[in-house]
Amino acid sequence: xxxxxxxxxxxxxxxxxxxxxxxxxxxxxxxxxxxxxxxxxxxxxxxxxxxxxxxxxxxxxxxxxxxxxxxxxxxxxxxxxxxxxxxxxxxxxxxxxxxxxxxxxxxxxxxxxxxxxxxxxxxxxxxxxxxxxxxxxxxxxxxxxxxxxxxxxxxxxxxxxxxxxxxxxxxxxxxxxxxxxxxxxxxxxxxxxxxxxxxxxxxxxxxxxx
Amino acid sequence: xxxxxxxxxxxxxxxxxxxxxxxxxxxxxxxxxxxxxxxxxxxxxxxxxxxxxxxxxxxxxxxxxxxxxxxxxxxxxxxxxxxxxxxxxxxxxxxxxxxxxxxxxxxxxxxxxxxxxxxxxxxxxxxxxxxxxxxxxxxxxxxxxxxxxxxxxxxxxxxxxxxxxxxxxxxxxxxxxxxxxxxxxxxxxxxxxxxxxxxxxxxxxxxxxxxxxxxxxxxxxxxxxxxxxxxxxxxxxxxxxxxxxxxxxxxxxxxxxxxxxxxxxxxxxxxxxxxxxxxxxxxxxxxxxxxxxxxxxxxxxxxxxxxxxxxxxxxxxxxxxxxxxxxxxxxxxxxxxxxxxxxxxxxxxxxxxxxxxxxxxxxxxxxxxxxxxxxxxxxxxxxxxxxxxxxxxxxxxxxxxxxxxxxxxxxxxxxxxxxxxxxxxxxxxxxxxxxxxxxxxxxxxxxxxxxxxxxxxxxxxxxxxxxxxxxxxxx
Numbered sequence: 001x002x003x004x005x006x007x008x009x010x011x012x013x014x015x016x017x018x019x020x021x022x023x024x025x026x027x028x029x030x031x032x033x034x035x036x037x038x039x040x041x042x043x044x045x046x047x048x049x050x051x052x053x054x055x056x057x058x059x060x061x062x063x064x065x066x067x068x069x070x071x072x073x074x075x076x077x078x079x080x081x082x083x084x085x086x087x088x089x090x091x092x093x094x095x096x097x098x099x100x101x102x103x104x105x106x107x108x109x110x111x112x113x114x115x116x117x118x119x120x121x122x123x124x125x126x127x128x129x130x131x132x133x134x135x136x137x138x139x140x141x142x143x144x145x146x147x148x149x150x151x152x153x154x155x156x157x158x159x160x161x162x163x164x165x166x167x168x169x170x171x172x173x174x175x176x177x178x179x180x181x182x183x184x185x186x187x188x189x190x191x192x193x194x195x196x197x198x199x200x201x202x203x204x205x206x207x208x209x210x
Numbered sequence: 211x212x213x214x215x216x217x218x219x220x221x222x223x224x225x226x227x228x229x230x231x232x233x234x235x236x237x238x239x240x241x242x243x244x245x246x247x248x249x250x251x252x253x254x255x256x257x258x259x260x261x262x263x264x265x266x267x268x269x270x271x272x273x274x275x276x277x278x279x280x281x282x283x284x285x286x287x288x289x290x291x292x293x294x295x296x297x298x299x300x301x302x303x304x305x306x307x308x309x310x311x312x313x314x315x316x317x318x319x320x321x322x323x324x325x326x327x328x329x330x331x332x333x334x335x336x337x338x339x340x341x342x343x344x345x346x347x348x349x350x351x352x353x354x355x356x357x358x359x360x361x362x363x364x365x366x367x368x369x370x371x372x373x374x375x376x377x378x379x380x381x382x383x384x385x386x387x388x389x390x391x392x393x394x395x396x397x398x399x400x401x402x403x404x405x406x407x408x409x410x411x412x413x414x415x416x417x418x419x420x421x422x423x424x425x426x427x428x429x430x431x432x433x434x435x436x437x438x439x440x441x442x443x444x445x446x447x448x449x450x451x452x453x454x455x456x457x458x459x460x461x462x463x464x465x466x467x468x469x470x471x472x473x474x475x476x477x478x479x480x481x482x483x484x485x486x487x488x489x490x491x492x493x494x495x496x497x498x499x500x501x502x503x504x505x506x507x508x509x510x511x512x513x514x515x516x517x518x519x520x521x522x523x524x525x526x527x528x529x530x531x532x533x534x535x536x537x538x539x540x541x542x543x544x545x546x547x548x549x550x551x552x553x554x555x556x557x558x559x560x561x562x563x564x565x566x567x568x569x570x571x572x573x574x575x576x577x578x579x580x581x582x583x584x585x586x587x588x589x590x591x592x593x594x595x596x597x598x599x600x601x602x603x604x605x606x607x608x609x610x611x612x613x614x615x616x617x618x619x620x621x622x623x624x625x626x627x628x629x630x631x632x633x634x635x636x637x638x639x640x641x642x643x644x645x646x647x648x649x650x651x652x653x654x655x656x657x658x659x660x661x662x663x664x665x666x667x668x669x670x671x672x673x674x675x676x677x678x679x680x681x682x683x684x685x
Contacts, residue, residue, distance in 0.1 A: 030345045111404060115382050128372065132365075141357075148364060155372055161379050166387055191353060207432045 010101060013130045016150070017097040018090040021082050025115055025146050026068045031151050033064025036160075044163045049126025051167050058174055059156075067149065069178045074142060085139040096133055101126040109201045120161035122171070141204070152178075161168060211324060212261045215281070216250045218242075219315035225237045227308035230300045235307060239286055240309050249455075250279040250490045264390075270528065270679035273672075274321045274455065277532050278448045280660070282314050284653035285380055288440040288543045291650065295550060298346075304602040306346055306438075312339040313444060320452045325390045326377065326413075329456050330370050331390040333420060336449060337363040344437040357435030357546035362429035365484035366419035370456070373412030376384065380405030391459050396455050398466040408515060410464050410473055414458070414480070420453030422503075422510045434503040434542075439549070442499060443542035446506045447535035453511065454531055461517065462682050470684065478518035482608060484511030489615040492622040495631055497547070502541050505581055509589075515612065516596035523599030524680040536661040537589065539579040540654035544573045545644050548630070550636070569648035569655075572632050576658050578627040583619045588665015591620045 012035070014026050019025055037059035044055070074080070086093060104125040108118045127150060134147035156174060222242045229235050253267040253275055260266050262629045289310060293303055313336055320332035337360065345356040374389065377634035381387055384397040395402070430450075436440040457477075464473045488508035513530050516523035545555075547570045552560040564571040580587035600609040664672060 035270070049250065116379060124372075134277055137366075144361065148368075151365065151368055155368055155375070158372060158375050162375055165382075166378055192357060206351055207358075207435065 002039055002042045002117075003119055005042070006119050006157070009035050009039075009123055009153075010126065013101070013127060013150075014094065014097055016134070016178050017093040020084055020090070021142075022084060022108065022142070023072070023082070025143065026071045026075070027083065029071070029146060029153075030064040030068040032150075033059050033062070033067075035179055036063065036153060036156055039157065040160055040163070044161050044167070047167055051171060053118060054162070054171055058178065062178060063149075063153070069141070078142075080140065080142055084143055086136050087139060091169070093133075099128050099131045100133065104129070108158050116161055120157055123152045124158035124161070127151070127157060130154075211249060211252045211256075212265045212319070215245060216315065216319060218245050219311060221487075223308045223315070226311060229304055229473065235304070237681055239290075239307060239311075242314075243283060243286060246279050246314065246318070248502055250275050251424075253322070260321075261325070264325045264328045265319070265322040266392075267322065268324070268679070269681075270455065270458070271321045273528065273675050273679060274451050274461070274530060275318055277451065277478070277535050278314065278317055278321070281444065281448055281535060281657070283443055284539070284543055284657065285310070285314075287439050288443070288546055288650075289438070289655060292546050294376075295546075298581045302346065302348070309339045310441065310444070311341040313449075314685050315342065315645050316596055317444075317448050317452050323337070324392060326394075326460065328375055328391055330367070330374060333370070333417075333452060333456060334367050336420070336452060337367065340433065340437075340441075340449065341443060344433050344443045345612040346438050346441070346503070352436045355432040359433040361430045362560075362620070363419050366416040366426050368416075369412045370416030372411045373416060374413075376405045376409035376412060380409060380516060390600070391463065395466055395630075398463055401463075401467055403467065403469055406467060406469060407472070408468070410460065411476065413460050414476065417453045417456040418480065420449060421457060421514075422507050423514060424480050424486075424487055424511075427484065427507050431500055431503045431507075434506075435497060435499045439499070439542050442503075442545070443539035443649055446503055446542060447539040448676060451512060451531050451535060454510075456463040456528075458517065459516075468574045474518045474520065477514050478605075478608070481511045481514035481518060482612065484508070484514070485612055486613050489618050489622075492619050495622075495626075498555050498557060498560070498626070498630070499542070499545060501557075501623070502538065504537055505619070505623060506534070507618075509538070509555060509581075512593060512596055512612070514664050515608070516592075516599055519596070519599035519603040519605060521602050521685075522562040522595050524683055525676055526592045526595035526599060528676055528679055529668075530589065530596065533588045533592060533661045533665055535576060536657045536664075537587075538659040540573060541577040541581065543654050543657075544570055544577065544651065547650060548574075550646065551643050552635070557629055557637055559638070560630050561633045561638070563631050565634075565638070566643050567646045567648075567651075569651040570646060573651050573654045573658065574627060574631060577654075578623065580658060580661055582623055586666060588661045588663070588664055591665040 009032065012032055016025065016028050019028065037056065040055045041061060104122050108122050111118060111121070131147045131151035131154060134150060135144050138144065138147065159174060212656040222238050225238050227237060229238065248673050253272050256267050257272060258268060289306070293306065316332045316339060320329050320336065323329045323332060341356050341360045344359055378383050378387065378389060381397070383402060384400040386393060386397065403486035407514060415425065418424070419429060422430045428548045430445065439447060461473060464470065484507050488504045488511060492501065495504060509530065513527045516527035518531065546569060548560065548563065549555060551563070551566045554560055563574065580589055583589040583593040597609060
């Protein structure tokens with residue numbers, strides 16, 4: 001059952017790579033939050049109730065409700081156009097994402113260890129690198145933030161893989177991740193919306209060496 | 211003691227952020243410096259003892275903490291001069307002071323922590339407080355610099371976290387899930403090499419954002435350019451040292467495993483590329499602060515080359531980051547005075563600095579000699595040892611290439627510095643150049659002389675601490 005959710009998670013990555021509209025990104029991020037909760041619920045069987053509530057807050061409340069609502073609000077408030085405006089055509093994006101997933105599967109085949117469920121490893125690493133690819137290939141600052149959130153989701157999947165042994169470390173890490181990412185990124189996105197009229201990365205090229 | 215320090219520093223930071231009264235602000239800043247020095251002296255007297263489980267006063271931490279405390283004093287003095295000179299609202303001022311206190315606190319705690327997750331948390335706090343400082347001017351360019359810094363640091367901090375997760379996977383056979391450095395070193399033979407390899411790659415990449423090394427060095431350059439110069443001094447000296455601590459403590463773990471050679475290669479490649487990148491940018495850079503920042507990249511590249519070469523290189527690397535912190539921070543402190551004279555940071559618009567501020571020009575000249583590691587600079591000693599370690603490691607090709615790149619850097623750096631010092635700028639109206647008191651340069655002279663003294667004639671205690679901090683590394 002866990003594997004089904006993880007595979008759906010990978011499929012959302014493919015969907016993201018060809019998505020055109022900004023609202024689709026927001027919705028997929030919300031879906032990813034829900035998927036993460038399902039995985040966490042099934043995987044962390046030895047966990048106590050308090051930790052479970054914390055994870056519920058992190059995934060469902062935070063990742064799939066608060067963040068998407070906030071992103072939608074930012075889109076409206078800053079009049080960001082609906083198109084994602086990638087530098088590369090969607091077809092190329094899809095191929096690159098597929099390459100990343102295949103490469104991580106190949107890498108995971110070299111693991112000889114039996115402790116770890118390789119599925120988690122594949123999903124986590126491919127999410128991480130796909131997130132990085134989104135950041136590199138999209139024009140808008142807000143899509144960079146979304147790419148970062150995708151990376152965070154990948155890290156969360158990975159932390160679930162070790163969650164049964166070290167729940168405290170994982171919780172601490174995820175809380176701090178959320179704290180740093182969305183608090184800072186959110187505040188600055190607000191500011192950037194005020195200062196720069198159109199929120200493209202092309203506007204952020206004034207710091208030069210000469 | 212560390213508990214008192216953390217609570218005290220946070221209370222002072224909150225007090226500073228609320229205070230609008232000048233005398234109260236002074237009092238709180240003074241109190242913080244006293245607290246900082248108390249911690250430093252306490253840590254020196256309680257060497258090797260553990261505090262609050264997660265903090266150890268070990269040799270490396272004590273050395274770097276002392277460096278930080280020395281630099282913190284002029285940083286406060288120059289911040290005060292800087293803020294008096296600039297029209298800033300009382301609110302911006304309180305945010306500035308409060309963030310600088312938080313920054314220094316987080317760096318100190320990051321040095322002292324003996325657990326990789328705790329180091330990670332405090333590194334994250336430095337990103338937060340540094341971003342508030344970089345955004346001090348509240349304009350478009352500052353926002354751009356802050357945004358880039360926050361974004362790159364957020365990604366790299368995530369990388370470190372992924373590395374920590376892999377590290378916990380590699381511990382599975384060790385029978386203990388304690389991620390403190392001491393436990394990791396003790397169990398280093400039982401670590402799973404596959405996960406350790408991945409962990410090292412991620413943790414190393416993550417910390418390069420703070421250390422200023424290829425691949426994540428870019429954000430730091432913009433940050434040091436846009437931050438007020440006294441903050442730039444902290445960012446380009448003690449904060450870089452925090453990145454070094456993060457990498458070095460984990461490197462000690464890896465060095466005790468069969469992956470030692472592989473890790474050296476990874477570090478060596480990143481370090482050599484850093485020196486190369488720094489050379490390329492030094493040639494074309496025309497912004498004085500960015501020039502200092504790129505010089506920092508070059509030095510960090512050399513430090514990590516020393517670590518990768520091993521042997522005497524370990525000792526030289528730690529000596530080098532300490533001396534570099536003194537030299538680079540004094541150059542940044544001097545920049546505030548330079549800027550007051552010319553109101554510009556482009557090399558084209560400044561010049562003939564000797565005429566306007568003799569003491570400051572002397573600082574720039576001595577700083578240049580120190581930063582390019584010419585004798586009698588203390589950095590000459592450490593850099594020479596790094597080259598010796600490369601020679602002993604039979605990396606002659608790397609050595610020759612680095613020496614060539616360094617020659618180009620010295621030429622580019624010298625060309626710009628001598629333009630600033632001697633060649634009069636075109637169309638510069640010097641009728642309303644402010645008179646700069648030579649006393650303002652005093653702290654910078656002290657820092658530069660300290661760097662020379664520690665390099666040429668290191669006290670025995672200092673040498674012992676240096677030796678102790680590399681004790682756990684294989685010979």
